[in-house]
Amino acid sequence: MSKFAVLGHGVVGSGTVELFLKNKDRINKQSNIDLDLKYILDIRDFPGLPYSDKFTKDINDILNDDEVTIVAEVMGGVHPAYDFVLACLNKGKSVCTSNKELVAKKGAELLKAAKEHGCNFMFEASTGGAIPIIRPLHSCLAANDITAVAGILNGTTNFILTKMITDKMSFADALAMAQRLGYAEKNPAADVEGADACRKICILSSLAFGRHVYPDWVYCEGITELTLEDVSYAENWGGEVKLIGSVKRTEDGKILPMVAPRFVCSGCQLANIDDVFNGVMVFGDGFDQVMFYGRGAGKLPTASAVMGDVIDCAKRTGTDLSLFWEDSEEPDFIEDYQLDTVQMYIRVNNSDKAEIEKLFGEVEYLSREGQPENELAFITPAAAEGSLNAKLEYLGEKVLGKIRVFDM
Numbered sequence: 136m137s138k139f140a141v142l143g144h145g146v147v148g149s150g151t152v153e154l155f156l157k158n159k160d161r162i163n164k165q166s167n168i169d170l171d172l173k174y175i176l177d178i179r180d181f182p183g184l185p186y187s188d189k190f191t192k193d194i195n196d197i198l199n200d201d202e203v204t205i206v207a208e209v210m211g212g213v214h215p216a217y218d219f220v221l222a223c224l225n226k227g228k229s230v231c232t233s234n235k236e237l238v239a240k241k242g243a244e245l246l247k248a249a250k251e252h253g254c255n256f257m258f259e260a261s262t263g264g265a266i267p268i269i270r271p272l273h274s275c276l277a278a279n280d281i282t283a284v285a286g287i288l289n290g291t292t293n294f295i296l297t298k299m300i301t302d303k304m305s306f307a308d309a310l311a312m313a314q315r316l317g318y319a320e321k322n323p324a325a326d327v328e329g330a331d332a333c334r335k336i337c338i339l340s341s342l343a344f345g346r347h348v349y350p351d352w353v354y355c356e357g358i359t360e361l362t363l364e365d366v367s368y369a370e371n372w373g374g375e376v377k378l379i380g381s382v383k384r385t386e387d388g389k390i391l392p393m394v395a396p397r398f399v400c401s402g403c404q405l406a407n408i409d410d411v412f413n414g415v416m417v418f419g420d421g422f423d424q425v426m427f428y429g430r431g432a433g434k435l436p437t438a439s440a441v442m443g444d445v446i447d448c449a450k451r452t453g454t455d456l457s458l459f460w461e462d463s464e465e466p467d468f469i470e471d472y473q474l475d476t477v478q479m480y481i482r483v484n485n486s487d488k489a490e491i492e493k494l495f496g497e498v499e500y501l502s503r504e505g506q507p508e509n510e511l512a513f514i515t516p517a518a519a520e521g522s523l524n525a526k527l528e529y530l531g532e533k534v535l536g537k538i539r540v541f542d543m
């Protein structure tokens with residue numbers, strides 16, 4: 136018999152309870168386990184639910200109950216989630232979390248605590264919602280040297296971009312809809328400014344390359360500067376604008392993690408991932424490339440990944456399932472993004488082709504409906520990002536926008 140507790144009864148927490156109770160008999164039969172839910176921790180009251188008797192406001196009820204061997208942490212945020220998770224691990228209780236901020240900021244320490252106490256720290260739900268990506272990376276693909284990972288890692292921004300592009304919905308309306316559907320973070324700035332995708336690329340980078348990558352070390356841009364004009368030029372170029380989280384090994388053996396909007400050509404699988412869906416491409420020496428796709432946010436999709444971890448812990452009690460990566464003190468293994476070679480989409484006004492070609496060389500000009508006479512948009516040849524940025528600085532206020540071209 137395995138008993139588990141759920142910390143937090145918000146969107147994902149209530150989804151986790153709902154999914155488990157709905158499928159409990161099937162789960163126990165098919166996994167050959169005897170799993171049951173004992174507690175739900177939340178400071179709020181939830182009267183009138185069929186499982187209202189399971190609520191507690193005191194973490195000590197869970198910590199001091201030896202019957203509870205698995206804890207699902209779905210509260211979000213670092214505090215108090217970190218304190219609760221560490222306390223559970225220190226008591227030898229396995230923890231399964233959807234909390235990407237917690238994993239991105241404290242993952243190395245929590246993995247170490249789990250190892251020291253003979254339990255597991257699992258976080259399949261932290262990245263890509265329902266998509267299995269953590270487990271494939273550290274088990275199914277474990278024989279390979281991973282060279283790069285890139286994907287659409289935030290459902291809210293992908294939903295907003297889709298609504299803006301296909302339904303011509305305003306940014307504010309699309310964001311409000313994503314919030315109503317339970318996709319967005321409590322503070323949606325974390326979605327639209329790229330912090331959420333950044334946490335996820337930190338987790339995937341740490342996992343793929345074996346050293347903890349902290350969010351502060353990663354260059355991150357969101358979609359707040361993106362305009363419908365940029366979207367039109369992307370269409371004319373033959374692609375779409377997507378918020379991409381990526382990491383790759385560089386020639387000097389460092390890694391380059393980054394989050395930024397990108398022009399993605401329509402032939403690339405990532406260009407066709409719409410709505411709240413996420414997609415992650417992984418590149419490695421043996422398997423070449425694989426692609427993972429599914430719902431990246433939302434109540435039940437995220438609950439599905441949380442419960443997958445809980446079931447795994449219940450099935451394999453006493454087994455070391457946690458992956459591991461080393462902590463890192465300095466970002467000396469992170470490449471300076473300005474050294475990367477990129478092609479860039481640039482939109483300027485009050486310039487002319489002679490000035491642009493003198494600066495950037497042979498560019499590919501783009502057009503859009505309603506393009507003002509004094510506006511130019513173009514794709515540069517590939518060059519070091521630092522040198523392109525120096526040219527943009529020279530152009531100063533003439534620059535209306537710039538977006539990197541995705542090239543993996």
Ligand code: HSE
Pocket residue numbers: 261263264288289290291292318319320326331431432433
């Ligand atoms: N706000 C996140 C997203 C939730 O939109 O992707 C899932 O991590």
